[in-house]
Structure formats: C-alpha cells, structure tokens
Amino acid sequence: MYKIYLDDVRTPIDSNWVVVRDYDEFINKVDELGLENIELISLDHDLGDTAMREYYTNVTDNFYIDYGNIKEKTGLDAAKFLVTKFYLKYPQRLSMGGLQKRNEKFIFPKIVVHSANPIGAHNIMGYINNFYKNERQPQNCVRVQILHNTIDDYE
Secondary structure, three states, X not given: OEEEEEOOOEEEXXXXXXXXXXXXXXXXXXXXXXXXXXXXXXXXXXXXXXXXXXXXXXXXXXXXXXXXXXXOOOHHHHHHHHHHHHHHHOHHHHOXXXXXXXXXXXXXXXXXXXXXXXXXXXXXXXXXXXXXXXXXXXXXXXXXXXXXXXXXXXO
C-alpha cells in the first residue's frame, strides 16, 4: 500500500511517502497506483505562486480565498478528483441507501491535510468529510503536521 504526499515545496522526512509536486503529477500517480492501492493521502492546499499570493493577500488578512485569483489547481481540486474517481469506479454507490453503504466494503484511502493555509485546509477537510458522511464513513479527515524539509533546505 502507498502513501501519497501532495506538496509543491515540502518533502516529508519519512521516505515512505510518494511525493508529487502538482495536481497533474498527483492525478497521474493516483491513476498509476489505483485508489485501492493507496492507504493514505496527505494534501497541501496551495500548489503554486498564485495560490501563495492569494494566501498572503486574502487569507492572512481577510480569512477568505478567492479561487478566481488562483491559476493552478489546488489540493481542493485534488480532493474533488479523488471523489469523482471513486464514483466513476463505483457508480452503484450513488443509488445505495445508507444501510447498504454501511454493509458494503468502502475502498478509499484515508485523506489528511497538512496545508499551512487554514482556510484552504478547512475547505479540503469539509469536502472530504462531507463525502465520508454521504458514504456513511467516519468523518476523520483532519489537519495534521508531517515532519518535512523544504526545497530551500537543499539549496
């Protein structure tokens, strides 16, 4: 089973993570490995310059994200991709009742968020926990701290 770490600048100290740096690399890696072979995914929200600019412009002062100002895909887009991929693989779950969902095997990685952006992290956790709730699963997507290095540490 694999663990995927999506972040444009940080690298976890634990070398057991598969590190991907942007949305496209994330999509390709999930497609390559398959959801059923991934046990854990840790998401960063801000994955590029315009997302970081939005963080420093709006989030730190106004506690608001204007996604119209962000040109690259974010960790929230990665979360939406995962849910869409799940329902494309298991479309029958869209018409199941709650009891049936509880009795059927749920094959989906655990998702956590390590983003420093509190509003972006909240948006990802809310999206994933709503998905879990609809799937009658524990709403356990939380913000975590994963020990890491940054790209600057290597320069």
